Amino acid sequence: MRLFLIFLFVILGFSAIGQSYEGVVIGNDPLKTPIPFAKIELIDLGKILITDSLGRFVLDEVSAGHLHAHVSANGFDEAHVDIHLNPKVNIEIILFSAHHELDKVLVSNDGRLQRESISNVETHSFNSLNQIATPTLADALENINGVTQSSTGAGISKPVIRGFSGSRVLTYVNSLRIQNQQWGADHGLAVTSLGIGSVEVIKGPASLMYGADAIGGVLYFVDEAYAMKNTFEGSVRTSFNTANMMTTNQGGIKWSKEKLKINAFISHDNAADYTLASGSQLLNSRYKQQAAKISIGYNFKKSVTNFRYNYYSGRIGLPGHTHDSIVDLNSFITETQNRKDNVPAQVISNHFFNLEHKIFLEKHEFLIALGNTNNKLKEHEEKFFFPDININLNNTLGHVKWKYKLHEKFNLTLGTQNMLQFNTNDPIAPEVLVQDARTIDIGTYLLLDFQKGKWRLKTGGRFDRRMIEVADQSTFSFNGINYAAGFSRLEKNADVRMNISSGFRAPTSSELLSDGVHHGSNRYELGNVNLTTEKSVQIDASYALHLSDLELIVNPFVNFLSDFIYINPTDSIIDNRQVFEYSQIENAIMYGSDFGIHYHPHIAHWLHLESSFSTIFAEDQNKTPLALIPQTSINSQIRMNFKMKKKFKIKNVSLQHIYYFKQNRITSFELGTNAFNLLNASLNGAIGDQENLKFSIGARNLLNAEYINHLSNLKHLGIPDIGINGFITIEYSFNGKK
Structure with a gap:
């Protein structure tokens, strides 16, 4: 049927x-x-x-x-x-005539203004996040309030949304859900900045629209738009970072006719071991990666079809490994910078396919999306050509959505999302961390949207079922029912929003079945077959003020968790590595607030002053702090825009200061983190009447501070993060008519 x-x-x-x-x-x-x-x-x-x-x-x-x-x-x-x-x-x-130039209006992937959304959504163009150039996409995402990252050196980073990461945060590229063994602390974000136009961040449970596992939030990346009808455009871009001698080269072309549209992009990154504030280098923090993507769109009379393919290949060094009998910082650093292949390392290849068809009738909209993702992960401990772990993760996904305009004020949305996943180990690999398994997800949801005047209300429900079948004939089954309800009221100069939403996350096969050495995390992991479904309920509210020269937003939240799954360090040793076991807390709570302000004075239209504050607290039912909670931070930026009519133009100058507070709310076996400051600066310019040639120069960690982020996976070894990092970027763009 x-x-x-x-x-x-x-x-x-x-x-x-x-x-x-x-x-x-x-x-x-x-x-x-x-x-x-x-x-x-x-x-x-x-x-x-x-x-x-x-x-x-x-x-x-x-x-x-x-x-x-x-x-x-x-x-x-x-x-x-x-x-x-x-x-x-x-x-x-x-x-309406513009009287000010605050941040541009941003639209989410469902076609709604960011400020019209009832759920906690932030939509940003990639360029706005990259005013001060960042070496990785995860670094750029840290400019979003409430978003941080956990990292293993410079080549592996995972976004963290309000303290949640890994399997609790879903990643989408357009309508395709991405899977890349994200349960691992050392398995980084499976997406690069290549061809990305914008990113939408949903903070808190989002299971209603995006499925099981979206208990902490969603990252929704949207590709760059196609070129205008009967035109073509393209660009080539190169950049260099001094701290790890990293070169990045990208190219892209867009071609569009009356109905057919094509985008194509390619990139290559190559980084050596990065330099610490001391001047030494972190051994084996080198990495190299290649990416390519193509999008083909075709407009029919009442529908539009898009086919997209993304490819990624990378070899990522795993720092923090040594055979020294007495271990200190000197065991992990070198005085000779190198970019040659080394071990231990991860070798990763990803293939993402997505076919999407949208149909538009007078009162109906239909979405049919089919996709497949294939992630191959090899971990080499001591041998260059023979991996110790070799896992292949294949996902086939389907999504059908129907939106019906019941009335001028009512919209009804009904959909189903399904996934078939195979996790397969290479039989000749000497080590198995997670057993072979097949996972089946089935989900159905319904939403009702009402809008009248300044008020907007939204509610809905969803049912999910997950089945995991293991190669040893074990079978696990989990069910979840989720809901969401909220309202917003938009005034001319202010808006208020409040919502309550639930989330559901079934244990992953790694949490249930792990039994082996995880080289990237340098620990022995033990699963727990007795784990039950993890659940979450978040209450989120916000008030935003929009004046001609001032924007201000206050966004408190509280998240109630039950049967919270975490990995707990023990005092046991297996294969010379500390044993970590997956466990479960009956109840936990996470609460905090995001605050943002943007001032653009009338008397100085060229000046922008921005600041954001984010804090989160997390504890279990015994008032014991939860592990790995991000530091409270203040992110402030001064940006000066210039309007020059000369061929050589300075477009803007930015100075950013980020202060990370001390993190001393820690659990057993967890190390605290001292406060630290980071100062970043950049100058962006263009050359030519049409500004075809653009450039950016600047530096990150301008004061060469020695620091360790609380979410660094190398913190327990005392390994600092990257030192001062100068950069230069040059981009040439071209366009024409067909």
């Missing part, structure tokens, strides 16, 4: 007859002055239109219904509009 419905939806999408609609973008002045060369981004269709000299545009070959659009023009506030397509009425879009 399900296959029949999918077939029916596809046929509807291909056979529908489209129409043309004319429209105009005008200003809010009494004369309704047309706005020339305004940019209209049709989010659902992946199209970009530019108005002519009289503000006019034509939307070809689409059917009656509703489309979400993001509209922008120089000198006007950006707008997000819901366009109702009616053959008898021309489209009219009104933009």
Whole structure:
């Protein structure tokens, strides 16, 4: 029956007859002055239109219904509009004159403004996160309030959202859920910045829309938009970092016709051992990686299809290993910087496929998404060519969603998400950390969205079932029911939001079945077959003030956890390594707040002052602190924008200061962390009338502070993080018409 419905939806999408609609973008002045060369981004269709000299545009070959659009023009506030397509009425879009230049309007992947969202969502363009260039995508994500990272050297990093990471944080690229053995502390983010246009971060339980495991949050990456119709554009980019002599080279091309659109990108990174503040290098912190991706889109009359493929290959050094009988910091450092392949190391290859088809009818929207991810992980302990661990993780995923406009004020969404996962060990590998297993996820959800005037309400429920079948014939089954409800009220200069949401996470096969040495973490891990489902309920509220020169947001939250799964260090030793066991806490609580302020004074329109504060506390039912909770931090930035008319232009200068407070709320066998300061700076510029050549120079950790982040996996060895790191980036872009 399900296959029949999918077939029916596809046929509807291909056979529908489209129409043309004319429209105009005008200003809010009494004369309704047309706005020339305004940019209209049709989010659902992946199209970009530019108005002519009289503000006019034509939307070809689409059917009656509703489309979400993001509209922008120089000198006007950006707008997000819901366009109702009616053959008898021309489209009219009104933009308001800009009196200030605070951060741009940002739209989430469901076509809603960030400030309209009821759940705790932050949407950022990648460029806005990278004003001061970062060497990795995880470093850029740390500029989002409430997001930090755990790391193993410079080559392995995992995002942490309000203290949650690993299997509790889901990663999506477009509509594809990414799996890459994320249960491991040393298994990094499976996505690079290549071709990424924006990232959406959902803080707290998000199981309702994104499935089991989204108990801590979701990272939703969105690719760069296609080029405008009948145009092409491209770029080449190179950068260099001094601390690890890292070179990064990227190239991309976008080509678009009337209906067919293609994006293609490729990159290569090569980094040597990184330099500490002392001037020595961290042995085996080197890494190299290659990535490529291609997106092919095709617009039908009432539907749009996208096929995407992502490839990644990397060899990542694993620092912090030694055979010295007496271990100290000198066991892990060197005075000779090197980038040659070494052991221990991870060798990783990823292949991600995604086929997505969206259908738009007058009151209906359908999404059909199919995908496959394949992650191959090899860990070499002492041999270059023969891995000690060789695991292949293959996932096949399907998502069908139907959105129906019940009324002008009501939207109904019904969907199902399913996953079939195989975890397979190479039979000739000498070590097995997690047994071969098959995992099946089945989930169904329903949402109801109501909007009237300044009020918006949203509620829904979801049922999930997970089954794990192990090669030794053991079978585990877990069920979960989740819900979410919330409201928001938007005023002209302020908005308030509050929601309650639940999350469900079944134990992973590694938590249930681990029994072996994990080389990346340098420990022996023991699973626990008696683990039960982990559950979460979060209450989240926010108040935001939006004035012409000031933005302020306060966002407190509390998260109640039951049957919380954690890995606990013991005093046992197996194979000369400390044993860590998976255990469960009956009840725990995590609470804290995010605070942000952005000041843009009228008397100095070129100046932006921004600051954010994030803190979180976590403890179990006995008031014992939970392990590995991020440090409280204050992130402040001064940015000066310049408008130069010369061919050589300085676009902006940024100075960033981050203060990390001391973390002394720790559990048994956990080390505390001292407070530290980081200072970063950059200058961004462009050359040429069309600004085809762009450059960025600057430095991170400008004062060469010696510090250890609390979430560093090398903290217990006393290994500091990277020292001063200068950088330079040069990018050349080009474009034309077909």
